[in-house]
Amino acid sequence: MKKYLIEHEWSIIEEGFDPNNHEVSESVFSIGNGHMGQRANFEETYTGASLQGSYMAGVYYPDKTRVGWWKNGYPEYFAKVLNSTNWIGLKIVIDGEELDLYQTKVSEFVRELNMKEGYLQRTFKAELQDGKQLKVQATRFVSIVDKEVGALKYEITPLNFNGTLTTTSYLDGDIKNEDANYDEKFWDPVNTWIKDNRMSVTLKTKKLDFHFCSTVETQIFSNGTKLELTGTAKEAIKYASLVYDVPLTEGESITIYKYAANVTNRDYDTDQLETVSSTVLDLAVSKGFDQLKQEQAKGWANKWLDSDIVIEGDVAAQQGIRFNIFQLNQTYTGEDERLNIGPKGFTGEKYGGSTYWDTEAYCLPFYLATADQKIARNLLVYRHNHLEKAKENARKLGFEKGALYPMVTMNGEECHNEWEITFEEIHRNGAIAYAIYNYVNYTGDKSYLGEYGIEVLAEISRFWEERVNYVPAKDVYMILGVTGPNEYDNNIDNNWYTNRIASWTLEYTIEVLDYLKKSDSVLYQKWIDKLELKDEEVNQWKDIIKKMYYPIDDERNVFLQQDNFLNKELIPVAELDKKHLPLNQNWSWDRILRSCFIKQADVLQGLYFLNHEFDLDTIKRNFDFYEPMTVHESSLSPCVHSILACQLGYKDKAYEMYLRTARLDLDNYNNDTEDGCHTTSMAGTWMSVVQGFGGMKIKDNRLYLNPFIPGEWQSFSFKVVFRGARLLVQVDQEKVTIINETTTSVDLSVYNNQTQLDGKATVEIAL
Template identity: 75%
Template structure:
C-alpha cells in the first residue's frame, strides 16, 4: 500500500510528480460518461512509462485465444474493449523544444480530479533548456450532457521569457492494446479528412467491424483574444493533425481549446458517421467550453443529489466513498441495455473490459437504490437478451434441452474466458444471475418482470443445475463435482458449499416464480410453459434435487465446509503469516496456494450474504469466526461482503477495517495493481458496505428495514436511497436516526425492529 494522494472530501489530488506513481494515477484520475472514457494520460507527449487508453463502450475485438494446451469447449477468443483513437493529443513545442515531463524538470505539479463537478485539471511549471520556465494548466472532461463529446482547455504561460509556441493538435487512430495476445493492431483505416477548420479519423475494428469516427476542432486564444491561424495540415493513415504557431509573451496566457466527438456504428449508420460526428462537434462548439463546463457542473450536481453519501469526521472514508460513487456514475448510465459494467470500467485494459458475475452480485444493489428502476432492469434485460447464447455455451460443454450456462466473461453473450478452472468450473456465476432477478423483484416489487423476462432465464439456469449435479445412490444425495467456488484459491473441488446451495436455491426460486405466475397470470404462465416446454416430470426432478442436495458440514465446529476435505488442510490464520508472504498471489506458487487453507474472497460467507435470512445469528457468527481469519482478501470483491456481515454481527472494528480497505482499494493501491485500472465493480461493494452494512438496509416481506449503527471513527453519516417511489435521506448520528422523505410517497419501514411510517415530504426522527 502506498498512500500518496492528498485527503480531500470532494477531490482526488496529487501534489508533486513521481513517474513511479504515474500509471496508477492514470487509472485513478480517469474520466468517463457511460459512452466513452479516458485514462488520465497527458495531452502533451510523454515518453515515460504510460498506458495510453481511450475507450468506447461496447466496442470490442475478439482477440484470438492464447493457451498452451487447447481443451474442448474453450472459446476461440478473448473479447477486449479496445484502446481507441487518441483524441486528447497535443504536441507542445516551445522554442523548438518538445514539452515532455519525462525529460524536463517539473515543479509545483498538481493533478486534481474534481468529483463534485466532473473534470480533471492539472497544473505544473516546467523548466526547459536555458532555464526557461513555463506554466501549464489543463482542464478536461467528457460531457455527461453531450455524451459523444470531450473537450480540453490547455493553457501555456511563459514565466521568464518571450518565445514561440508550436502546437500540433491531432487525432491518432494508430493505437494498440498492451494486452493484445499476439501484438496485433485491432483497427483498420477507413478514412481521414482534414481542412483548415476540422479533422476526422474513421477506423474500423477487424472482424467485428465496429466503425468509430472521431472529429476535432482546435481554437486558440492569446491574452484573452481569439486568434485566427492558418494551420499546416497533416494527414496520413489513421492520423490527422493541425500544426500552428503563436508568439509567447512573458506572463501572458495562451489557451488552446480542443473539442472532439467520438461516434460509433453502434449508435448510428456507419455511412453517416462523419456527418453525425460533425453535427455533434458543431453543437459543442456553439456552446463553447464555459457553457459546457457549467452544464457538466449542473449534471453532476443532479447525480450527487440522488447518490451522495456524506461521512462526517473521517476524511479518508469520505473521499473513498465519493470516489467509488463517482467512478460508478462515470461507467454505467443504464440508458443502453446492450451495455454492461466492466470490472475496470473505462480505466484500463485488464480483464478485457468485459462483463463478469460482478455486475449481478455487486453492482445491481447500487443502481437499484440510487436510480430509476429501469436502469437496474436493463442490467437484467442484458442477460435475457443473451439467453440463447448461454444455451449455446452450455451445449458446447455437453448440456442439452435448453440448459443455460452464462459466461464467466463476455461481450455478446458468448464465453470468452479460457482458463479451464474458471471457464468450466466456476459455474456459481449462474446462481448470481438468478439471484439478481430475485433481488430486483424483491426490492422494486416489479413482479411483471418475472412473466416478461425472468422465468425464461430462471428455467434455463435451473435446467443447467439439474444436469450438472450427479446422484450418488449409496448416499441417496445429489452432489456437485469438479467445481471452483468464489474462492479462486481452490480449484477442481467437490461439493463447494456455496455452489451447491445457490444451485438448489435457484431451483427453489424458479418453482416459486412458476407458482406465482400460475396464481396471478395463468394465461401468461400457460404461454411460457408451452414456449419453454416445461413438463411435470422435470419440475418433480427439481424438487427431488432440492430435498436431497448434499451440503458439507462439520458438526463439531458447527460450520459449513467450503468443500469436501477442507479440514484436511493445515488451518493457519493470516495474522500468523510473515508479511513477506503477502500478497500470496505475488509471492507464492499456484501449487502452494492451492494446498493452503487461505481464502481469496468470501465463499461460504458469500452464501450467507446472499441468503442472509436463511441463517440464524449463531450460524453466521460461527462461520464468520472460522473463515474470515483465513481470508487474505486478495480479491477486490472480498472486503465489502465481510464488512456487511461484520456489521450484522456487531464486529464494529472489523466492519470499519474492511470498509476502509474496500473504499480506498485503488486510492491507496492496496493490491499493488491499480496501474491496470481501477476495480470498478468492487466500488459498488463499497457502497454496499455503507448502506447495507452500517445502514443495515434490507427488504424483507415487502418491508424496508434499517438497522444502522455509526462507526466510532465517524461523527455522523447519511445516504440516500430510492425505494418504490420514495427518495429517502437517512442521517445517522450517535443519538438519532433522521429519515427525510424527499418524494410524495408515504413509506412504511422498520428501524431496529420497530415499525414506523415516513410521510411524503416529511422527516422522521428516532432517538437511539
C-alpha cells in the same frame, strides 16, 4: 500499499510528480460518461511508463485466444474493449525543445479530479534544458450531458522568456491494446480529412465491423483573444494533425482548446458517422468550453442528488465512498440496455473490459437504490437478451439442455479461457438467478417474472439439473469439479456456496412458477408450453433440493468451503510474514492451492446473499472461522465481510473492511491499480455503507433499517429510492433521522419498530 494522494472530501489530489506513481494515477484520475472514457494520460508528450487509453462503450474486438494447451470447449476468442483514437494529444515544442514531463524538470505539480463537478485539472511548472520556465494548466472532461463530446483546455504561460510555441494538435488512431494477445493492432483505416482547424479520423475494426469516427476542432487564444491561425496539415494512416506556430511573450498566456465528437455505428448508420460527428462538434463548439463545463457541473449535481453519501469526521472514508460512486456513475448510466458494467470501467484494459458476474452480485443493488427502476431492469434485460447464447455455451460444454451464462462476455458468448474458471466457476449462474430475486424483492415489480424472468430461471435450473451428480450409495446429489468464488481453490468437489446457490435457484424457480400459476393462469400456461416444462422435470428439481449434499464440520458447526477443506493446515493470515503478501504476486499457484488462504468470501458470500435463511449464530460461527484465513486479494471480498461484520456488531472489523474496499484503488491495496480501477467492486463500497452501517434490507415489501455508526465518524447519511419514495437517512452518535423527500408513503421498520412514513414526513429514533 502506497498512499500518496491527498485526502479531500470532493477531490482526488496528487501533489508533486513521481513517475513511479504515474500509471496508478492514470487509472485513478480517469474520466468517463457511460458512453466513452479516458485514462488520465497527459496531453503533452510523456516518454515514461504509461498506458494510453481512450475507450468507447460497447466497441470490442474478439482477440484470438492464447493458451498453452487447447481444450475442447475453450472459447476461440477473448473479447476486449478497444483502445481507440487518442483525441487529447498535443505535442508542445518551445523554441525547438519538446515538453516531456519524463525528461523535463517539473515543479509545483498538482493533479486534481474534481468529483463534484466532473473534470480533471492539472497544473505544473516546467524548466527546459536551456533554463526557460513555463507554467501549464490543463483541464478536461467528457460531457455527462452531451455523451459524445469531450473537451480540453491547455494553457501555457512563459515565465522568464519570449519565444515561439510550436504545437501539434493531433488525432492518433494508430494505436493498439496493451493486452493484445499477439501484439496485433485491431483497427483498419477508413478515412481521414483535415479542413481549416478541424480534422477527423474514421476507423473500423478488423472483425465485427465496428466503425468509429472522431472529429476535433482546435482553437488557440492569446490573453482571451482568438487567434486566426491556419495550421499546417499533416496526414498519415489513421492519423491527422495540425501544426501551429504561436509567438510567446513573457507573462502572457496562450490557451489551446480541443473539442472532440466521438461517435460509432452502434448508434448511427455507418455512412453517416462523419456527418453526425461534425454536427455534434458544431454544437459543442457553439457552446464553448466554459458553457460545456457549467453544464457538466449541473449534470453531476443531479447525479449526486440521488447517490451521494455524506460522512462527517473522517475525510479518508468520505473521499473513498465518493470516489467509488463517482466511478460508478462515470461507467454506467443505464440509458443503453445493450451495455453492461466492465470490471475496470473506462480506467484500463485488464479483464478485457467485459461483463462478469460482478454486475449481478455487486452492482445491481447500487442502481436499484439510486436510480430509476428501469436502470436496474435494463441490467436484467441485458442477460435475458443473451439467453440463447447462454444455451449455446452449455451445449459447447456438452450439456443437452439448460443455459450456462458466461464468466466473461460482450455479446453473451463465453470468451474466458482459463479452464478452472471457464469450465468450473459455474456459480455465476446462481448470481444471474439471484439478481432476478433481488430486483423483484426490492422493486415489487413482479411483472418482470412473467415477461422475462421465468424463462431465464427455468433454463438455469435445467443446467443445474444436468450438472449435479447423483450418488446412489448416499442418496444425495453432489456438484463435482468446480471453482467457487474463492479462486484460490480449483477443481474441488461440493463447494458449499455453489451447491447452495444451485439448490436455491431451483427453489426460487418453483416459487415463481407457483406464483404465475396462481396470479395469471393463461401466462403460466404460455410459459409451460413454450418451455415444454413437464411435471416430471419439476419433480426432479424438488428431489435435488431435498437431497443436495452440503459439506459441514460437525465439531465447529460451520459449513465447509468444500470437501476436504479441513485437510489443509489452517493458519490465520495474521501469522504470515507480510513479505508473502499479496500471495498472488509472491507464491506459486501450486503453493496457493495447497494453502487454506481464501482470496475472497465464499461461504460468506452465500450467507450474504441468502441472509434471511440463517440465524445470527450461524453467520457468526462461519465468519469467525473463515475471516481470519481470508487475504482479500479479490476486490470483491472486503465489502461482504464489512456488511456481515456490521450485522454481527464487529464494529472495528466492519470499519477496517469498509476502508479497505473504499480506498482499494486510492491506496493501491493490492498493488495492481495501474491496470485500472476495480470498478465493479466500487458498488460493494456503497453496499458496505447502506447495507452494512445502514443495515438496510427488504423483507415482505417493507424497508428495514438497522443503523449503527463507527466511532470514527461524527455522522453519515445516504439516500435510497424505494417503491417510488426517496428517503434521506441520517445517522449520528445519538439518533437516526429519516426524511421522506417525496409524497409517496413507505412501509418502514427501524430497529424492528414498524411504521408507515408518510410523504414529506420525518421520523427520529434514538440510536
